[in-house]
Amino acid sequence: MMAKKLNMKALFKPKARMPIELVKHMRELFIFIDQNTDAHEQKRKEKMEELTKAILEIRTVVYGDDDSEPNKDSCAQLTGEFFREDTFRLLIVCLSKLNLGDRQNATHVIANLQRQKVQLRIIALEYLENNIDIMDILIKGYEHSSDIALSYGAITRECIRHQNIARYVLESDYMKEFFYYIQTPNFDITSDAAATFKELMTRHKSTVAEFLSKNYEWFFHEYNSQLLESPNYITKRKAIKLLGDMLLDRTNSDVMARYVCSLHNMIILMNLLRDPKKTFKLETFQVFKLFVANQNKPPEIVNVLVKNRTKLIRFFNDFTIEKEDEQFEANKAQVINEISVLKLKRSNRKMSSVFSFRTNCAIQC
Numbered sequence: 001m002m003a004k005k006l007n008m009k010a011l012f013k014p015k016a017r018m019p020i021e022l023v024k025h026m027r028e029l030f031i032f033i034d035q036n037t038d039a040h041e042q043k044r045k046e047k048m049e050e051l052t053k054a055i056l057e058i059r060t061v062v063y064g065d066d067d068s069e070p071n072k073d074s075c076a077q078l079t080g081e082f083f084r085e086d087t088f089r090l091l092i093v094c095l096s097k098l099n100l101g102d103r104q105n106a107t108h109v110i111a112n113l114q115r116q117k118v119q120l121r122i123i124a125l126e127y128l129e130n131n132i133d134i135m136d137i138l139i140k141g142y143e144h145s146s147d148i149a150l151s152y153g154a155i156t157r158e159c160i161r162h163q164n165i166a167r168y169v170l171e172s173d174y175m176k177e178f179f180y181y182i183q184t185p186n187f188d189i190t191s192d193a194a195a196t197f198k199e200l201m202t203r204h205k206s207t208v209a210e211f212l213s214k215n216y217e218w219f220f221h222e223y224n225s226q227l228l229e230s231p232n233y234i235t236k237r238k239a240i241k242l243l244g245d246m247l248l249d250r251t252n253s254d255v256m257a258r259y260v261c262s263l264h265n266m267i268i269l270m271n272l273l274r275d276p277k278k279t280f281k282l283e284t285f286q287v288f289k290l291f292v293a294n295q296n297k298p299p300e301i302v303n304v305l306v307k308n309r310t311k312l313i314r315f316f317n318d319f320t321i322e323k324e325d326e327q328f329e330a331n332k333a334q335v336i337n338e339i340s341v342l343k344l345k346r347s348n349r350k351m352s353s354v355f356s357f358r359t360n361c362a363i364q365c
Contacts, residue, residue, distance in 0.1 A: 019061055019078035023087055026054040030090035033097055051098075055105045062112040079116040083127040092137055092155070096148045103151045111158045125162045132168055135159060139174045142181040146188040153192040160196075163204045170200060170211040175219075179226040183235060194238050201242060205251040212246070212255045220259065228268055237280050240272060244286045256290065263300045266291045270308075273315070282321055282328070292335045299345035306342050313339060 017025060029051040036044070061078050064070040082088065091106055098106065114124045128134065138159065141152025160166040169175070178200075181193035201208055212219065227239035247256040259265055269291065272284040291301065305312065316336050321328060 017057070019058075019074045020081045022054060022058055022061065023078055023081040026051065026058065027085065027087045027090060029054060030087070030094050034090060034094050048099075052102050055102055055109065059105050059109050062109060062116070075116055076118045079113050079123060080118050082113055083123045086131075088127060089131065089134060092134060095151055096144065100147060103148075107151055107154045107158075110155050114158045114161060122162070125164065128159060128162065128165050132165070135165060135169060135172075136174075139169065139177070142177075142184075142189055142193050146186050149186075149189045150192050153189075153196050157196055157199050160199060160203065163207055166200060166204050167207050167211075170207060175200075175215075176222065179222045183226065183230065183232065190235070194235075198238075198242055202245055202249075205249060208246070209251045209255065212252060216255065216258060220265075224265065224268055228272065233277075233280075236272070237283065240280070240283045240287065244283060247287060247290060257294075257296075260291045260294045261296065261298055261301070263298065263304065266301055266304065278321055281319065285319070285332075289331055289335050292338045302342055302345045305339050306344050309339055309342070 029047055032047050033044070033051065058078065061074050062070055088110070091110070095103060095106065115122070116124070135156070138152050138156045141156070142149050144152065160169060178193060178197045182190055182197060184190050184193070223239065223243070227235055228243070230236050230239070246252055247259060266288070269284060269288045273281060273288060275281055275284070291297070292305065294301075297305075313336055316332055319332065
C-alpha cells in the first residue's frame with residue numbers, strides 16, 4: 001500500500017520546466033513583483049517563493065549540480081530566451097526587492113550568461129549594446145544601501161568584460177562619479193567601487209590608453225587630488241598600486257612619459273614616500289623610480305632631485321623591505337646612481353621655491 005502511494009506521488013510530480021519555459025516563468029514573476037506593489041501580502045509571498053525557486057533552477061541549468069554538468073543546448077536555449085526580451089532589465093529593476101540569497105544567485109546567473117555563446121555569438125553583448133542605458137542603472141547602484149550596491153557592482157564588472165560596454169562607461173560622465181563612490185563613508189561600497197574602477201582602468205588596454213590620452217588633464221587632476229592625496233590610507237594605497245599598474249603597462253607608454261615629466265606629480269610621490277608603512281612605501285617607490293629613470297627630465301625635476309640629493313640618497317640607503325628582493329635592490333641602486341650624477345639645469349623656476357624633501361618633519365616647498 002505504501003509503495004502504491006509513493007508511485008502515485010511520483011506519477012503526479014510536477015514536470016520540470018524546459019529552459020525557455022523557466023525564463024518565461026521568471027519573467028512573469030518579475031513583472032508581477034514590479035507592477036503589483038500593493039498585492040496581498042500572502043499572494044506576494046507566494047510569488048517571491050516561486051521566484052526563489054525559478055532563479056535557483058536557472059542557476060542549476062547554467063552551472064549544473066552535484067549529479068550532472070550543464071548541458072550546452074539547454075544553456076543556449078536559456079541564454080537566447082533571457083536576452084530575447086527584457087528579462088535582464090526586469091531583473092536589474094527588481095534586484096532591490098529580492099532577498100540576499102536570490103540576489104547572489106541572480107548575480108551568478110548573469111555572470112554566466114555574459115559568457116555564453118549562441119551560434120558563435122555573444123548575445124549578452126548584443127543585448128547590452130542595444131540597451132546601453134542598463135549600465136546607467138547599474139552604476140547608479142552605488143548610491144543604494146551597501147548590500148544592494150554590491151550586487152549592482154558585481155553585475156557591472158561582469159558587463160564591462162565586454163570592451164564596447166567598458167568603452168561606454170569610460171566615455172560617460174560616470175567616470176567622474178567613481179572618485180566620489182571610492183570615498184564614500186561605507187567601507188563595503190568604497191571597496192567594491194574601487195574594484196570596478198580598477199577593472200575599468202586595466203582590462204581593455206587599448207581602450208584605456210585611448211581614454212587616458214583624451215582625458216589626461218581632468219583624470220589625473222582628480223586622481224592625484226582625490227585619491228593619492230586622500231586622508232584615507234586604504235584609498236591611497238589602492239590608488240598608488242593602480243597608478244603603478246597603469247603607468248607600467250606598455251600600452252600606456254605615452255601617458256607614462258607625460259605623467260613623469262610633471263614636477264607636481266613627482267612632489268606628490270615624494271610626499272607619499274614619507275609614509276612609515278613599508279608596503280605602501282614600496283608601492284610608491286615603483287612609481288617614483290619612473291621619474292628618476294626618465295631620460296628626458298624637465299629642468300625643474302632635475303633641480304629638485306639635485307637640491308635634495310643628499311637627503312634622497314640617505315633615504316634610499318636606509319630604505320629596506322622585509323624580504324630579500326634582488327630586483328628591488330637593483331632598482332634602488334639604479335635610482336641612487338641616477339640621482340648621484342645629476343647636474344643642475346637652467347630653469348625658469350627660482351631655486352628658493354624649489355621643493356624640499358623632508359623625511360622626519362613637515363614637507364615644505
